[in-house]
Amino acid sequence: MCLEADRNLRTKAYFVDVQVCFVFLKRTSSRKELPVASHFGDRLCVAVEKKRTPLVVGLDPVYDRLPAEIREHPEMNDSEDAGAAIDAVATFCNRVLHLVAGKVPAVKINSAYFEKYLWEGVEAYYALVSEAESLGVEVIGDVKRGDIGHTAGLYSQAHLQNPIMTGLEDIITPDAITVNGFAGADGIVPFADTANAEGKGVFVWVRASNPSAGVIQDFADADGVKMYEKLAEVVGEIAKQSERTGERGYSNVGMVVGGTSPEATTALREKYPEMWILVPGYGSQGATAADCVRFCNKDKMGALVNSSRSIIYAYDKPEYQEKFGGDWEKCIVQAVDDANAELREAIGL
DSSP, X not given: OOOOOOGGGTOEEEEETTEEEEEESSOOOOOOOOOTTOOHHHHHHHHHHHHTOOEEEEEOOOGGGSOHHHHTSTTSOOTTSHHHHHHHHHHHHHHHHHHHTTTOSEEEEETHHHHTTHHHHHHHHHHHHHHXXXXXXXXXXXXXXXXXXXXXXXXXXXXXXXXXXXTOTTOOOOSEEEEEOTTOHHHHHHHHHHHHHXXXXXXXXXXXXXXXXXXXXXXXXXXXXXXXXXXXXXXXXXXXXXXXXXXXXXXXXXXXXXXXXXXXXTHHHHHOTTSOEEEOOBSXXXXXXXXXXXXXXXXXXXXXXXXXXXHHTGGGSHHHHHHHTTOHHHHHHHHHHHHHHHHHHHHTO
């Protein structure tokens, strides 16, 4: 039975085939039952061991690429209507979450794909964070915030601190976020300190996976030290502080290092064994499982391998279409299973 969605009362109902997919009425918290002192680095170890994979599924939803079943639904068939479009995007992401949550240790939600829709998108973003938390997966908010001083502190509170203000108590923020660290330690420590206080984590963007990244990030000083290597040194000094280290030896401060140039960047793994490395580029951007798992430590921990488009749009691939036809959900499940199989073989899990 469908429920009427009253956006003025901040009530969301998302529909698929005239079925309510999920509804948020003030979004009651269903946060994972974890001790207050639970350490993000330790939780990642447990999650990767439990799921036997480092795979992270990234949610980068684009309306025009959503399955026809969703785009053509009468409540969601207008890409120019913010409410209809974000309902479609949120419905799709919610269904993907339910498909993959039992198969991966973490999901990464890219806030840019929601911020496009302004307040409705931001509401949907936090609703999906809450839904992912309720499914028991670690949630990385791909927000790439960066600044210094008081501004950095406010950014960190907005994205890592579960609100205590009246009217916001039911909002849940991600378990970790991505941070732009090019302002140096002044732009990293405020985020790291909030993460410490909240039992959460940060991943500092050190080396990107896009083709032109090297023009800037590989620029070397007179001693031959590249820009990304110097930034990694700054992050490493923060990460190795004892108050940021969990029982398993991993810090709650990690790095984002693209998997598309592994020969140049895997030296970072050896130099900073205490850091979790979030590795984008697997799948659609061309990085292989072997490329990505070079970032694992000898204990087979330490790397989170992100795949976004090659998973969530698997139904566009001929090999999956041939096998499953128009059943887009089965295509996504198979893509996750295939990626997990590749990564397990490469790591030896």
